Amino acid sequence: MSIFADETTLLVVQGLTGSQGSFHGLRNRAYGTKVVAGVTPGKGGGSLDGIPIFDSCAEAVAATGANASFVAVPRQAAPAAILEAAAAGVALVVCITEHIPVQDEVLLFNRLRREFPATRLVGPNCPGVISPGKCNIGITAGEIALPGGPVGVVSRSGTLTYQALHELSEKGVGQTTCVGIGGDRVPGTSFRDVLAAFETDPETGAVLLIGEIGGSEEERAAQFIAEQMTKPVVAYVAGVSAPVGRTMGHAGAIVSGRAGTAQAKIAALGAAGARLARNPSEAGEIMVEVVRGLS
Amino acid sequence: MDLYEYQGKRYLARFGIPVAPGTVADTIDEAVAAAERFGYPAALKAQVKVGGRGKAGGVRLVADRAEAAEAASRLFRLAIRGHRVERLWIESASRIAAEYYVSLTLDREARLHLAMVSARGGVDIEDVADHDPAAIARREIDPIDGLSPDGAQALVAAAGIDALAQAGVVDLLVRLYRCYVEGDADLVEINPLVLTASGDLCALDAKVTLDDEASFRHPEWSEFADAEPDDPRERSARAKGLSYVGLDGSVGIIANGAGLAMATLDVVQQVGGAAANFLDIGGAADADLMAGALEVINADGKVRAVLVNVFGGIVRCDDVARGILGAMGRVELASPLVVRLDGTRAREAHEILRPHLSDRLVMEPTMFAAARHAVEIAAGGGR
Numbered sequence: 001m002s003i004f005a006d007e008t009t010l011l012v013v014q015g016l017t018g019s020q021g022s023f024h025g026l027r028n029r030a031y032g033t034k035v036v037a038g039v040t041p042g043k044g045g046g047s048l049d050g051i052p053i054f055d056s057c058a059e060a061v062a063a064t065g066a067n068a069s070f071v072a073v074p075r076q077a078a079p080a081a082i083l084e085a086a087a088a089g090v091a092l093v094v095c096i097t098e099h100i101p102v103q104d105e106v107l108l109f110n111r112l113r114r115e116f117p118a119t120r121l122v123g124p125n126c127p128g129v130i131s132p133g134k135c136n137i138g139i140t141a142g143e144i145a146l147p148g149g150p151v152g153v154v155s156r157s158g159t160l161t162y163q164a165l166h167e168l169s170e171k172g173v174g175q176t177t178c179v180g181i182g183g184d185r186v187p188g189t190s191f192r193d194v195l196a197a198f199e200t201d202p203e204t205g206a207v208l209l210i211g212e213i214g215g216s217e218e219e220r221a222a223q224f225i226a227e228q229m230t231k232p233v234v235a236y237v238a239g240v241s242a243p244v245g246r247t248m249g250h251a252g253a254i255v256s257g258r259a260g261t262a263q264a265k266i267a268a269l270g271a272a273g274a275r276l277a278r279n280p281s282e283a284g285e286i287m288v289e290v291v292r293g294l295s
Numbered sequence: 296m297d298l299y300e301y302q303g304k305r306y307l308a309r310f311g312i313p314v315a316p317g318t319v320a321d322t323i324d325e326a327v328a329a330a331e332r333f334g335y336p337a338a339l340k341a342q343v344k345v346g347g348r349g350k351a352g353g354v355r356l357v358a359d360r361a362e363a364a365e366a367a368s369r370l371f372r373l374a375i376r377g378h379r380v381e382r383l384w385i386e387s388a389s390r391i392a393a394e395y396y397v398s399l400t401l402d403r404e405a406r407l408h409l410a411m412v413s414a415r416g417g418v419d420i421e422d423v424a425d426h427d428p429a430a431i432a433r434r435e436i437d438p439i440d441g442l443s444p445d446g447a448q449a450l451v452a453a454a455g456i457d458a459l460a461q462a463g464v465v466d467l468l469v470r471l472y473r474c475y476v477e478g479d480a481d482l483v484e485i486n487p488l489v490l491t492a493s494g495d496l497c498a499l500d501a502k503v504t505l506d507d508e509a510s511f512r513h514p515e516w517s518e519f520a521d522a523e524p525d526d527p528r529e530r531s532a533r534a535k536g537l538s539y540v541g542l543d544g545s546v547g548i549i550a551n552g553a554g555l556a557m558a559t560l561d562v563v564q565q566v567g568g569a570a571a572n573f574l575d576i577g578g579a580a581d582a583d584l585m586a587g588a589l590e591v592i593n594a595d596g597k598v599r600a601v602l603v604n605v606f607g608g609i610v611r612c613d614d615v616a617r618g619i620l621g622a623m624g625r626v627e628l629a630s631p632l633v634v635r636l637d638g639t640r641a642r643e644a645h646e647i648l649r650p651h652l653s654d655r656l657v658m659e660p661t662m663f664a665a666a667r668h669a670v671e672i673a674a675g676g677g678r
Contacts, residue, residue: 075508101506103438103506106408111439113406141607160552163558185403217403220404236558242557278561279565
């Protein structure tokens with residue numbers, strides 16, 4: 001098994017006729033993803049490389065049964081596109097769009113939480129979701145992933161996610177699903193959400209978590225690992241050597257206390273029982289040992 | 296983007312928040328003239344984008360012309376946590392009856408907005424947070440609902456704001472929320488918000504951080520963007536559109552993606568080196584961008600070796616390889632280059648670079664090997 005997306009996923013690409021949408025949408029299809037529809041307002045009735053285009057997500061879903069959406073539209077249009085997919089009943093929305101203002105993101109997140117609790121948003125500003133051998137939604141180069149599990153990967157970074165997949169695949173360690181939650185301040189899906197999904201996925205035996213400095217995602221993940229996770233977790237947090245940022249005002253410090261530094265995150269994850277790696281290569285090496293120990 | 300106090304106050308004033316009248320001064324003479332104009336006592340305040348100004352002596356109250364001249368002269372020679380003071384804000388000193396704290400920011404954990412109010416504003420607000428957290432009233436705000444006057448009233452009452460000032464603070468909070476949301480701020484903080492002896496409220500300081508991602512819908516922000524970074528390397532990088540942070544080591548770093556760039560810094564440190572910079576060339580690593588990145592690093596006299604660490608995803612490694620060669624043709628590099636290219640089209644990239652390899656251009660198969668090699672070169676003196 002895998003989480004969030006698999007061989008039964010039927011994907012609609014919002015913005016399929018745009019440059020990003022067509023490049024990645026067709027690449028996802030070439031990987032084996034069932035790309036059943038595209039949405040571009042005003043271009044309904046047409047098609048792209050055999051994929052039918054619809055004017056709206058609702059029409060695309062009604063006609064094709066799409067249950068996942070890949071949002072590849074410019075930032076001004078992305079929140080509305082995500083809400084449109086949710087309103088059409090799509091269960092998984094992956095948004096790669098970068099540079100969405102944080103005020104738009106926090107409003108979007110709360111609208112989804114209140115009005116469309118059944119829809120999961122991954123991203124924005126994320127590399128996407130890949131269940132190797134089954135389904136690739138987003139911009140990850142499929143060939144760096146290795147099917148077969150047993151490792152689930154979750155990461156906040158883009159290229160560092162590729163590095164992590166590469167380290168595992170090189171060492172012959174396959175992945176069930178790799179979820180890039182994105183580096184924005186209001187991610188639709190958190191580390192905690194992904195860890196919970198991996199915990200209940202029977203084929204995932206261990207999880208590789210790639211964090212980075214800033215925010216408190218890793219601290220919250222650590223809490224989940226300590227309280228609810230039975231599967232082993234290997235963690236790498238990038239930015240130990242990063243200079244301490246200058247902070248304006250006191251509100252940030254009052255809200256987060258000492259959370260946010262790589263040291264604080266590493267300490268929290270270590271205390272929660274995660275095995276800690278100092279760099280991506282070491283994370284791969286530790287995971288080889290962990291996988292060997294899985295019965 | 297962080298704003299200076301004087302910019303922050305202008306931003307708040309746009310949303311109807313009361314601020315003390317004042318003006319900027321770039322010279323001692325301007326400062327004295329401004330103080331004379333506003334009358335005494337006057338406050339002279341160093342404009343720096345860093346906290347701890349009050350404790351570092353960056354705010355001076357003066358009673359006459361001679362004191363104003365002496366204070367201005369001292370302030371212009373001051374550096375606060377490494378930030379040189381180049382501009383002062385002069386305002387007439389308020390007679391203070393009470394100092395409050397108000398702020399709005401994002402609560403990343405709750406994914407809601409967070410308003411905080413305290414009746415114990417002033418320089419020690421973080422101590423208050425540490426030792427008496429109950430003295431800071433908090434209210435999470437769902438952006439769908441916004442901050443209503445009733446919500447603001449509950450917050451103000453919980454904070455123990457003086458009864459006679461409550462209505463004013465409620466009104467100010469509602470305006471501040473508009474400023475924060477419509478003004479696309481990451482943070483708006485007024486500390487202290489003073490209640491003057493005459494019963495008026497006034498923002499005596501302002502910390503405003505704007506969300507850079509929203510600049511496309513705020514053409515008026517261009518007035519804030521004039522301030523150039525102090526570090527000449529950062530100035531040059533910004534002009535080339537690169538995400539660059541100058542550091543103190545001897546290994547120049549070029550990587551794609553912030554996470555990989557950070558991991559590269561970590562690995563360089565772990566093999567005994569120190570990075571000269573953080574530089575993320577992002578998703579479009581063409582020859583121009585690579586040449587620009589190499590130029591910025593090349594101008595850094597401390598650099599002894601340059602490490603290029605690229606994992607191709609959308610970025611194609613063969614484009615990066617051509618970019619490196621193109622850049623080497625345009626820029627005379629002072630230090631050897633150690634290159635690690637992996638991912639999309641890495642094999643093609645290696646073929647492109649192979650005929651050009653020398654002791655000035657080295658290729659390594661992994662991030663670790665490349666970091667180790669670059670650190671060795673840097674330790675040996677490099678250039």
